[in-house]
Amino acid sequence: MTDHTDSADRPGDDAGLAAADSLRLIREQQDRARAALEPDARALYGVWGVAWLAGYLVLWSSVQGREQPEAWAFWVFAGAIAAAVVFTMVHSMTRTAGTRGVSARTGAMYGWSWMLGFLTFSMFLGGLARAGADSELMGLASNGGACLVVGLLYLGGAVAFGERSLFVLGTWILLVGAVATLVGLPLTYLVMALAGGGGFLVMAGVEHLRVVRRRRAGEEAGRG
């Protein structure tokens, strides 16, 4: 690769063109670097949106005319959630691998928070079951409670990473959980599917627009 050392000798427009090239090179390289070092919010929101929408719609359709969804519906739902968890972990860890320092420590603590949150939440649900909670109560507690855990973790993440979109999503999920519990089973499943899953998908779309808009603004700025 040859050095552009001669661009400094050429006057006027040539120097301007070379400068524009260099600025574009910088911007493209930085966009590529940032994209490769952070998890892609669009992918994560999209995966969870699909998992909630599909999983909860399966539970909703299976509960029609029955007291509870059938066992197979619960398995499909669990499979969707498990797939989303695996994707989130693999994607996040691959993107953030090879970095060290403040961001890496913040990210690691955030990951541990999720694990601790759901581990203790499942113990909490176990305690309720042992105390004699019936299936309706367990259904309400597990879905509403999960929204509480997810919503609060998103709010924490918004604080940790300075991400306003996470704050909006976290607030929304908290509301979804509250409403889903208040309306009672089986409507809970429909609320989770449409408002919860739908909310994730809307955020995925919003994030995509932000990326597109940022890219376009960068291109225009580079044209000087």
Place this chain on the structure above:
Amino acid sequence: MADALDPVIHAPARLRVVATLAALDAGDELSFPKLQKLLDMTAGNLSTHLRKLEDAGYVRVTKTHEGRTPATYLALTQHGRRAFEDYQEALTGLLRGAGS
């Protein structure tokens, strides 16, 4: 004046190295293999460029061990960040000057 462009940064390959490291937050470092992958360069090529940048005081090279494997982490120094900002300002100046 077009001669204000920093010759250490001004080579296209080194510019990409500096731009990539500048995308990190001030408190973070990048491992050599990750940086190499981001830049799509050979290890030898990247090492040469990093040595030049380190000699100029723009890049901090930290050699450490992870378990028993040696690992090298890279980051821009304060001096390097400032030099990159000055370089970008010089480029923007050239761009504006070309219009007139």
